[in-house]
Amino acid sequence: MSISRPEKLKMDTADVTAANIERIAGIFPNVITEIGDGNGNVRKGIDFDLLRQELSGDYVEGREERYDFTWVGKRRAIIEANRPIQKTLRPCIEESKDWENTENVYIEGDNLDALKLFQESYLNKVKMIYIDPPYNTGNDFIYHDNFTMDRDEYDEETGAVNEYGHRMIKNGKDRGRYHSDWCSMLYPRLKLARNLLSEDGVIFVSIGKEEIHSLIGMLNEIFGEDAFKNIIVIRRGIKNVQAQFETIDALNHGHEYLLFYSKNPDYRFKKYYIALESEDGEDVESTGSWNNHWRGTDRPTMRYEIFGITPERGQWRWSEERSLKAIENWNALCEELGNDPEIKDVDEWVKNNETVRNAKIDLLRLSRNNKPEHYIRPAEGKLASDLWLDLKPNGNHQLKRLFPKKLFDTPKSIDLLVRLIELSDAGDDSIILDFFAGSAATAHAVMQLNAEDGGRRKFIMVQLPEPCDEKSEAYKAGFKNISEIGKERIRRAGEQIRKEIEEENRQAKPGEEPKFVPDIGFRVFKVDETNMKDVSYSAAEYSQETIEGLVDNVKEDRTDLDLLYQVLINWGLPLDLKHEMEEIDGYTIHIVDTDALIACFEPNIPESVMRKIAEKKPLRAVFRDGSFRSSPGKLNIEGIFKTIAPETKLRVI
Template structure:
């Protein structure tokens, strides 16, 4: 029997465990200190120790020479980098609360929309989606001087977390303007990105890939921090997207017509990139000038820019003309190989048989797709003007966003990086172009890709058209865009088979404080007399479904699994149990007795969770545990 933690994992502890497995000699015990660096002592005055790493020994383990102290090294550093690492690793006492009223097809959809700070969202997703995400695309603030940067000052270290039970101050979890007058202009942006990318990497599958849109302001720095987090050997490309079709004549120096899309994979030896569909223009280059039964073909140069004497031989054309390779070049193949190709009618000498030989390349024999290049034209993947027009077409001629990304751009990325059953995350969702593109791509190829959008509830300007139209936050616009886009995609593809089964729904989950009362985390703060008044360790305003989603987070169950409510009879009448993903998780939260235990155990759940309030006595708790051991011994039984 295990007690649920009801908070996100402490990544410091898990990192120490990993290092201990590799370098057990580097594990040590050291005095525990508070925020001011003062050694903590227990009630008897003894120094409190905690497990840690001897970093000097670890440095030596990772060095080919003797470490003699601080040395210069190649790395990107900035003020706040260490704090960013602590921020990423520190646990939080938060949860995700379902919001059925704002969701679409809540019971059946595999898609998620998480409303709240994306750093907290990434922490909350660590167990349920660890290593399960095939593709991450983000379009973070470009740090132009007018952007808003996430202020992560609320992040507590491990000791502070357990003291405060995840409470944050009034200044926490807010957006702040990052103007160029800020002395930490680059540092704040880098810290914001570093902590989020560290957590995002954990979610990627081993064959997963990360794409990040950016401009020149932070492109160089972004590549450097990705090199550090994902490894420079996993760098794929810095794609140039031509986002505008016109020149800005009022630009002071250059008209900036492009953005970058930085691409990194998690493990390059496992990442398999798809081909892009061939274009009509490419296929139009293939003709059948000699009515070859193998179909259309395109001629290719039969000489190559190298000098290999054995491949510089004389060829006699059908007209009788003798030809040799141009100066400084050789034929592509040897004389023996040429003779075989010529006998197979794979050499073209022109209609009159008098031309220099060329090689016939048949369309039926080339690969079905094309390799992506590092320059993407707006004619293929859209431009900013089209993106705004597409958004306006959904919102009664209002775009509400200045620089949305084109649907075609994100769809192109997904074509390259995903298969039909992939999970795709965008934790800077904005207008949710990524969700729109995923649904559109699924409609085109019959895929079942799932998306997870994360968007902070950033307020819209009270003077803006969005606010006047009834959208008080960016998140509200984002959710409405998915609703409207899903409906439009089904209408536009009404004649397609299976279009009604296309998943255009999403579960709305909102980040909130933990469902557990403070007593759950720090019971030592309560006296025996006070404890008598605190029979329930769950906050009074939380529903069973709130608790269910926190269980799913805590036990690593995907949040998109179908949830079924079932009534079981018991001594006191009918009671509801929740079945998540069939038998992946079963929860009984309001009541449980021996008969119900027998019925639930017969379902062979992988995990079973109930609460203290659902049982009458401690002996019942023991009996439940023992009964599961007899009837379903593999079931992981937990109580809160």
């Protein structure tokens, strides 16, 4: 019997410094480092220079020697992550599918801009992020985020600005900043992405051997080392170009990596099982089994009589009550199936009766050798490890089901992405984000899994309209850029899923519940410059002091929808909210999510219409400066809403 000793009373005060360091780590995990105390000891500390940089929009100099991960341009990458932009997302209904009903979003444009625009609308709302960024092989293009050069300077340096003016550069190994440019490209994007993850959110990043160490360094800094979960190994297609040579410089690479991090380092995940495989790689069906009910651990209280047997030593595995109930269940099974049923019949009986009773069923019998043994259910599969060689690199094969020609070099497997969604425990209404969307395999996987399990997960895809090579099959098929391929894949994959479900429903037996078609639509938005002529514009709270000086500064080519969605972004509302239009006395109003926001951008709105809008008592209301017939009319709106809808927040653009 162990002796319980009282806990020692701490005679010192609380370590306030350590507590403050932990608080700062929760906000800025990247500023936590290891610092020597001068006596050879290393402790957790704060990189104050880096913290200063986080709190400053300017370059901050001054470094002490310490352990950290750095590269040329790192500080400017931090500044870039924090730098505000004057951009917006313009809705593109003609390229969308089922705009009015869908909750999926596709963004065309620079993902750094998109991530900045998401910071309020999707803060702490994304359950899972998956990205497949450039691997930096020396042959791929990366984003070049140098905002200090004008267009002519950039053209002269790189020659890589495309027809849209996007910053793309071929990062060859002969460049002096080969690794640094890649790190500077990815770092601010990962930093902004972390803000979007929910507290139970996770991120998966695909990477090859070229930059895995750099990527680990960045993720450890941004998420914290304790947030690291796994390096998952997956198969990749092997090219046999080396076969033509007598000697080789290295073995072919038959695998790549997935780095797995959580936002909350303490978050724990459900056990994840993968299908059992036979020696030839085919899935096998598991069956139940029987196990000895006696065990050697010696607990006298667990020795009682069953089947006329009372052990003299050791113990039974279950309590007496549970064992007797399990014997009763076995007798009930034998009455239905006979005294010596096949194990598959036992499995089926247990499964059916557990469904009816909505409770777990134990079985306990006497074996042919007169030994009590209890039933073990069929294995759900084998517990997943970080070695995923069972998944085939079949992304190209899956894409060919939708497109007759090869349009994309290395699309990811839908099977892989479905597994990641399941592993992340992204359930109903979870948001899945991929900001290097490529062929939109992630969107395809979300729709496919929703079709299989009835989920309502939503996707957000972001892809730069990177031009297709004019010699490529994609260009010959009519696709000018990568984002066109991604959008068309979502359309075709959605229709394929719809047809498969409709066919299953036609073949369903009478009484079977029909499967429903998941959300296979998506809203398209394009990153663009602000809708306002004055680039220093930011939407301001309506007040009597500010409204006098407002002018109609909306660009001439912008529509009501352009204005509406810039308002949603500025107000921190998501892009998938239900949007309806209604007319009041001939004036069009936009209603977002019933009462979340009402907007009217019509000119010269009469007071009677303003009153009817106020009577709807929305949480927010927005108008443009030109909506008012006169300066007194501008001021009168405040009185109308204070009287009728005092809780409504007003803004004017």
